[in-house]
Amino acid sequence: GENVEQHPSTLSVQEGDSAVIKCTYSDSASNYFPWYKQELGKRPQLIIDIRSNVGEKKDQRIAVTLNKTAKHFSLHITETQPEDSAVYFCAASRMNSGYSTLTFGKGTMLLVSP
Amino acid sequence: DGGITQSPKYLFRKEGQNVTLSCEQNLNHDAMYWYRQDPGQGLRLIYYSQIVNDFQKGDIAEGYSVSREKKESFPLTVTSAQKNPTAFYLCASSIFALELLGGNQPQHFGDGTRLSIL
Numbered sequence: 001g002e003n004v005e006q007h008p009s010t011l012s013v014q015e016g017d018s019a020v021i022k023c024t025y026s027d028s029a030s031n032y033f034p035w036y037k038q039e040l041g042k043r044p045q046l047i048i049d050i051r052s053n054v055g056e057k058k059d060q061r062i063a064v065t066l067n068k069t070a071k072h073f074s075l076h077i078t079e080t081q082p083e084d085s086a087v088y089f090c091a092a093s094r095m096n097s098g099y100s101t102l103t104f105g106k107g108t109m110l111l112v113s114p
Numbered sequence: 115d116g117g118i119t120q121s122p123k124y125l126f127r128k129e130g131q132n133v134t135l136s137c138e139q140n141l142n143h144d145a146m147y148w149y150r151q152d153p154g155q156g157l158r159l160i161y162y163s164q165i166v167n168d169f170q171k172g173d174i175a176e177g178y179s180v181s182r183e184k185k186e187s188f189p190l191t192v193t194s195a196q197k198n199p200t201a202f203y204l205c206a207s208s209i210f211a212l213e214l215l216g217g218n219q220p221q222h223f224g225d226g227t228r229l230s231i232l
Contacts, residue, residue, distance in 0.1 A: 001173075034220060034221075036223075048221070089123040093218040099170070104149075106155060
């Protein structure tokens with residue numbers, strides 16, 4: 001089955017710095033890679049996603065890159081702000097009984113200090 | 115996402131007891147999912163359903179059961195066979211995710227139910 005590794009498990013940055021979170025996946029058939037942000041005690045919220053036919057996608061301060069050959073994808077947050085502090089999860093799709101489901105990484109706790 | 119409602123927010127289970135977690139969505143989504151979240155473990159898939167009256171086991175289905183009698187509802191029962199049920203349970207939904215039709219669509223989550231053992 002699919003296995004998703006996420007690094008680092010914790011990341012501390014100063015406000016205004018950039019943050020990068022990296023994930024690797026094992027199933028070369030995976031074709032959809034979402035990123036979720038979860039604030040303490042709240043629901044995960046989709047912040048950006050990318051499909052395998054695209055190498056990079058940007059949305060304001062957030063970008064995701066995908067390297068299909070190496071089977072890894074990364075989340076880049078520029079000009080970090082304290083409100084970016086949260087746990088971030090990557091996920092990769094996989095086939096499951098003819099349907100697609102998601103396998104999640106274990107999460108990265110991002111702390112942005114003022 | 116106000117379209118997915120989970121209840122209750124907190125739930126306590128006694129030894130040997132079955133408990134049912136509710137998940138309702140008004141997004142007209144075909145697919146629904148149940149995940150378990152433990153500290154440092156990410157989200158693990160328990161069960162999922164793509165259409166009414168059909169559901170499949172995820173990675174950690176043992177000790178859990180589900181039903182999908184209505185498109186809007188996907189309740190999860192934590193049975194007494196689940197020996198370590200203490201966790202945060204998240205329900206999600208998405209547009210129909212058949213691989214032949216383009217595969218995964220974004221999943222939208224509810225606020226979760228925190229289950230503890232008395």
